[in-house]
Structure formats: C-alpha cells, structure tokens
Amino acid sequence: MTRRHPDTLLAEVERDASALAALTDLDSDAAASWLADLSAEFSLGAAALDAGPHFPHTNLARLRSAGLLSLTVPRALGGCEATLAQALRVVRAIARGEPSTALIFVMQCLYHLRLQANPNWPAALKERVARDAVEYGALINSLRVEPELGSPSRGGLPATIGRRDGERWILNGRKLYCTGSPGLTWLAVWGRTDEDSPRVGTWLVHRDSPGVRIGAPWNHLGMRATGSHEVIFENVEVPLEHAVDLQPPGPANGMAPATALWMNVLLPAIYDGVARAARDWFVQWAASRVPSGLDAPLASLDSFQQNLGRIDALLLTNRVLLDAGAAGAVPAGEAQAIKYLVSRNAIDAVEIALEASSNPGLSRDNPLERHYRDVLCARIHTPQNDTVLGNLGRAAFATHATILSNVSEGTPS
Numbered sequence: 001m002t003r004r005h006p007d008t009l010l011a012e013v014e015r016d017a018s019a020l021a022a023l024t025d026l027d028s029d030a031a032a033s034w035l036a037d038l039s040a041e042f043s044l045g046a047a048a049l050d051a052g053p054h055f056p057h058t059n060l061a062r063l064r065s066a067g068l069l070s071l072t073v074p075r076a077l078g079g080c081e082a083t084l085a086q087a088l089r090v091v092r093a094i095a096r097g098e099p100s101t102a103l104i105f106v107m108q109c110l111y112h113l114r115l116q117a118n119p120n121w122p123a124a125l126k127e128r129v130a131r132d133a134v135e136y137g138a139l140i141n142s143l144r145v146e147p148e149l150g151s152p153s154r155g156g157l158p159a160t161i162g163r164r165d166g167e168r169w170i171l172n173g174r175k176l177y178c179t180g181s182p183g184l185t186w187l188a189v190w191g192r193t194d195e196d197s198p199r200v201g202t203w204l205v206h207r208d209s210p211g212v213r214i215g216a217p218w219n220h221l222g223m224r225a226t227g228s229h230e231v232i233f234e235n236v237e238v239p240l241e242h243a244v245d246l247q248p249p250g251p252a253n254g255m256a257p258a259t260a261l262w263m264n265v266l267l268p269a270i271y272d273g274v275a276r277a278a279r280d281w282f283v284q285w286a287a288s289r290v291p292s293g294l295d296a297p298l299a300s301l302d303s304f305q306q307n308l309g310r311i312d313a314l315l316l317t318n319r320v321l322l323d324a325g326a327a328g329a330v331p332a333g334e335a336q337a338i339k340y341l342v343s344r345n346a347i348d349a350v351e352i353a354l355e356a357s358s359n360p361g362l363s364r365d366n367p368l369e370r371h372y373r374d375v376l377c378a379r380i381h382t383p384q385n386d387t388v389l390g391n392l393g394r395a396a397f398a399t400h401a402t403i404l405s406n407v408s409e410g411t412p413s
Contacts, residue, residue, distance in 0.1 A: 013064050013065060013135070013136060013137050014065060015065055015066075015067065016062075016065040016066050018034075019034060019065065019066035019067070020066065020067055022034035023066060023067065023068070026080070026082060026086040026089060026090070027086065027089075031089075032089075035089065035090065035092075035093035036093065038062070038093055038094065038097060039093045039094070039096045039097040040097065041062070041097065042059055042062075042094065042097025042098040042101060043096070043097040043098065043277065045058070045059070045098065046097065046098040046367070046370070047367060047370065049098060049100065049224070049225035050100075050224050050225060050370050050374075052224075052225070053218070053224035053225050054225060055182045055183060055225060055227040056098060056100055056101040056104070056225050057182075057183065059094075059098055059101040060101065060104065060137075060139070060183055061137075063094075063101075063105060063137070064136075064137030065137075067080065067134075068080075068090060068105070069105075069108055069133055069137040069138075069139065070112070070130070070133040070134040070137070071086075071087055071090060071108075071109055071112075072087065072108075072109045072110075072112045072113045073112050073116075073130045073133050073134055074116055074130070077127060077130040077131060077134060078130075078131065078134035078135070079112070079130065079133070079134055083326075084261070084262055084265060084266075084325075084326045084328075085323075085326040085327060087109055087262070087266060088265060088266065088269055088322060088323075088326045090105075091105065091106055091109075091266050091269045091270060091273070092269055092272070092273050093273075094273070095269060095270040095271075095272070095273025095274060096273040096274075096276050096277050097273075097277075098225070099223060099270050099271070099273060099274050099374050100223050100224065100225035100226040100374075101225070102270045102273065103179060103180075103223060103226050103270055104139065104141075104179060104180040104183065104226060104227075106266045106267060106269075106270060107141045107142075107179055107180060108133070108139055108140065108141070108180075109262075109266065110259070110262060110263055110266065111140050111141060111142065111188070112129075112130065112133060112140070113259060113262055114255075114256075114259050115129060115130070115140075116130070117256060117258075117259070118244075118245065120244060120245040121244045121245065122241055122244070125204065125241060125242065125244065129186055129204070132185060132186070136185070138185035138186065139180055139183050139184045139185055139186070140184060140185065140186035140187075140188060141178065141179055141180050141181075141184055141187070141188065142188045142190065142202075143175035143178045143187050143188065143189045143190065143231060144158075144175065144190040145175060145176045145177045146158055146159055146160065146173070146174065146175060146176060147174065147176060157192055157198070157200065157249055158173070158190055158191050158192050158200065159173055160172070160173025160174070160175065160189060160190065160191035160192070160233065161173060161191060161192060161193070161194050162191050162192070162193050162194070162203050162238065162243060163193070163194045164193070164194075164195075167239075167240050168237050168238060168239060168240055169203060169237070169238040169239075169240065169242070169243050170235055170236070170237060170238075171189065171191065171203050171205065171211075171233045171235075171236040171237075171238050172233055172234060172235060172236070173189070173191055173232075173233050174215060174230060174231065174232045174233065175189065175190075175230065175231050175233075176230050177218075177228045178227075178228055178229055178230065178231045179226050179227070179228045180226065180227055180228075181214065181227050181228065181229045181231050182214075182227040182229070183227065184207055185206065185207055186204060186205070186206065186207070187204075187205045187206075187207060187212070187231065188202050188203075188204055188205075189202065189203045189204075189205055189233065190202055191203055192249070193246065197248065198249065199246040199247055199248055199249070200246070200247060200248075200249050201243060201244060201245040201246035201247060202243070202244050202245055203238050203242060203243050203244075204238070204242040204243075204244060205233070205236060205238055205242070209236050209237065209238070210236070210237070211233060211234040211235050211236040211237070212231065212232070212233055212236055213231070213232050213234070214229045214230065214231060214232070215229065215230030215231065215232045216229065216230040217229050217230075220377070221373050221376065221377070222370075222372075222373035222374040222375070222376055222377045223374055223377045224373075257332040257335075260332070260335055260336070261325060261328075261330075261332060261335045263339075264325065264335040264336050264338045264339040264383075265322055265325040265326055265335075265338060265339075267339060267378075267381050268318075268322070268338060268339045268342035268343045268346070268378065269322055269342070270378075271342070271343055271346040271347075271374075271375050271377070271378035272315070272318045272319075272322065272342055272345075272346050274346060274350070274371050274374045274375045275311075275314075275315060275318070275345070275346035275347075275349040275350050275371070275375055276315060277367070277371055278349065278350045278353050278367075278368055278371035278372070278375070279308075279311050279312070279315060279349060279353065281353075281366065281367055281368050281371070282308070282311070282353040282356070282357060282361075282368065283299075283308065285298075285357060285360065285366070285368075286298040286299040286304050286308070286356075286357075287299040289360075303356075304356060307352050307353070307356045310349075310352055311349045311352050311353060314345040314346075314348055314349045314352075315345070315346075315349055317341070317345055318341075318342045318345050318346065321338050321341055321342055322338065322342060324338075325338045333395055334392070336383050336387075336388045336391060336392070337388065337392060339381070339383065339388065340385055340388040340389070343378035343379065343381075346375050346378060347375050347376060347378060347379075350368070350371055350372050350375045351372070353368060354368060354369075354372055
C-alpha cells in the first residue's frame with residue numbers, strides 16, 4: 001500500500017527504558033509526569049502536522065517505543081491489559097498534545113478490546129494480531145464506511161465483495177474515512193460475500209497485500225493528520241481463514257455494553273483534550289495581552305474572568321462525566337450520553353474562547369483556530385447526536401409506559 005509508514009517502523013521495536021519504567025504502574029505519579037511531558041512534546045509538532053497535513057509517524061513511534069500500542073492487549077499475550085480509567089488517562093494526555101494521534105490510538109485500543117472478546121475469530125489469528133501489536137507496535141483499524149452506503153451504523157449492505165476462489169478470497173471494494181491508513185499493518189475490512197444468500201463479515205487484510213492502495217486523500221476541516229484516506233481493494237487475495245465472523249445480514253446487534261462504554265468515554269475524551277489545550281492558550285493569551293487603552297492585561301477584566309469561569313465549568317463537568325464513566329458509575333443504557341455531553345461541552349468551551357479572543361483567536365498564527373476545527377469533528381463519530389438523543393428519549397418513554405402498566409396491574413414500580 002502506498003503512502004504507508006516506513007518499513008523500519010515495523011522492525012523489532014527499540015524500547016524506551018525510561019518510558020517503560022515510568023509506565024509500569026499507569027496509576028503512579030511517575031506515569032502522570034511522563035504523560036504530561038508527552039503532551040508537551042506532541043503539542044510542539046501539532047501545528048506542522050495539521051498544516052501539511054502530515055501523518056504523525058514520529059508520535060506513533062514514540063507510543064510504540066513506550067509499549068502503549070498494546071495498551072488493551074491482554075497480559076497473557078504480552079500487553080498491558082489496561083483498565084478503562086488507565087486508558088482514559090493516556091488518551092487525555094495524547095489528545096491534549098495532538099488529537100489526530102489520539103484518534104488513531106483510540107481506534108487501536110478499541111479494536112484490541114473487541115478482538116479478544118469476539119468468539120467468532122480463530123484463536124490463532126487473534127493471537128497473531130495481538131502479538132504483532134505487542135512486539136512490533138502494529139496498528140489495526142476497522143474499514144467500514146463506503147461512498148454509496150455512508151455510515152454503516154445507519155444500516156445497509158456493503159458494496160465491498162469477497163469472492164471465494166478455492167482456498168482464498170478475492171476482495172474488491174473501496175472504503176472511506178480509513179483512520180490511520182498510512183500506518184496500519186492490519187486492515188479489518190467490512191464486506192459481503194458474492195453468494196446467492198450473501199453473508200457479511202470482516203476480511204483481515206495485511207497492508208502489503210497486492211491490490212491494496214490509497215485512493216482519494218483525506219482533506220478535512222479538522223483532525224487533518226489522521227490519514228483517514230480512501231483505501232481501494234482491487235482483486236486482493238485474502239487467506240481463507242482471514243474471513244471472520246461471516247453471518248447472514250440482519251439487524252445490527254450493536255456493541256457489547258462494555259465495549260460501548262469504552263467508546264463513549266475514550267472518543268469524547270479526545271475532544272475534551274482539544275478543549276483543554278484551547279483553554280490553556282486562552283489563559284496565557286489573556287494574561288499577556290495588554291491593550292494600550294487598558295494598561296492592564298485582558299485577564300484583569302471581569303468579562304474575561306467570567307468567560308474563563310464558563311470554560312472551566314464546562315471542563316469540570318466533562319472531567320466528572322468521563323471519570324464517572326471510566327469508574328463504571330454510569331448505567332450502560334446512559335453511557336452514550338457521556339459522548340454527547342462531553343463533545344457538546346468541549347465545542348462550547350472552545351467557542352467561548354474563540355468569541356472572547358476575536359481576531360487573534362481566528363488567526364492562523366495562533367493555535368486556537370486549529371483547536372476549533374479539530375473540536376468540531378467530535379460530532380461526526382458514532383453514535384451521532386440524533387441517535388443518542390433518540391435512544392435516550394425512547395428509553396425514557398418505555399420506562400414511563402412500564403410504570404403505567406405496572407400501576408394499572410397493581411404491581412409495584
């Protein structure tokens with residue numbers, strides 16, 4: 001596949017001994033200090049990655065050398081087997097520095113979490129993918145969205161087709177918004193068979209397979225360094241055992257509650273990190289900006305103090321929500337509200353800073369406009385706002401109907 005990461009990055013990884021020592025206990029002060037340094041380091045290159053846009057090869061190599069690309073791989077296979085709270089801590093740090101890197105990282109964490117819980121994958125194949133992450137820092141992601149279909153979460157059959165040819169499959173199709181595509185080792189491609197009664201499932205494709213190529217480049221308003229290019233598959237040969245979880249099409253079963261919780265915590269945590277980076281810039285700018293007519297910094301004005309108070313109140317709400325979700329204190333049926341609320345608060349916080357800072361905030365010479373472009377991308381991730389609110393509303397009405405039914409039957413509610 002063209003536009004991929006350098007082959008040297010897939011060689012045996014040279015580990016960073018100091019990072020590994022600091023991260024031995026992800027709940028320790030040493031880990032917190034190392035992660036804070038990582039945020040600062042990543043922030044230094046964020047503007048250049050956005051402007052290119054350039055794929056964050058160096059950032060991912062840093063995570064690879066620290067052993068973080070196997071964060072959710074089970075310990076039995078050599079990974080960290082991190083808890084959700086620990087994964088949240090890492091994602092917050094990466095996102096505050098460079099959010100595109102954080103999104104690629106979150107996709108890696110979520111895939112390995114789902115992979116080990118999926119009984120339909122051959123055990124040997126699951127182990128191979130997991131050990132690739134541990135030993136080489138190999139990245140994997142799901143490739144699902146298609147030009148005609150749109151988001152698979154809305155239903156429909158994929159146009160990507162796997163055709164059985166003896167002891168192999170031949171795969172043809174194209175996928176959009178393939179986050180991390182220049183750096184992926186494994187591409188988990190959602191498609192369907194060409195059988196009279198088609199089945200849908202995943203074809204696990206290695207990046208070096210002939211016929212895999214990058215199509216239209218990612219050219220987005222925000223999160224520009226994610227490398228979410230189109231990927232095209234033309235007569236790609238896939239081993240027979242690499243077609244997994246093939247099932248008749250039907251209503252989407254949805255994610256397991258545990259996986260959904262992780263997604264609804266880690267994805268919005270990226271954009272909370274963006275908002276915190278925007279808040280930090282706003283504070284230093286208002287504290288150092290001294291208009292000639294004021295003879296004092298803007299931070300001395302009550303209006304700026306109130307604006308910062310509004311921002312910090314929104315971010316406090318986010319912190320409480322994310323920590324509650326990570327601690328398992330939010331019911332599974334309400335977890336999607338975390339994504340909705342944290343994303344909305346993050347966008348609102350950056351907009352407050354943007355409005356208060358006026359032209360300097362919109363200047364390409366300052367990072368706030370980049371943070372604004374990035375934070376707006378929070379809305380596009382599944383589950384999207386209309387789905388979240390509809391699900392919550394239907395659940396509330398169903399509960400109300402159950403209570404009324406119980407009352408009418410004389411059953412205690």
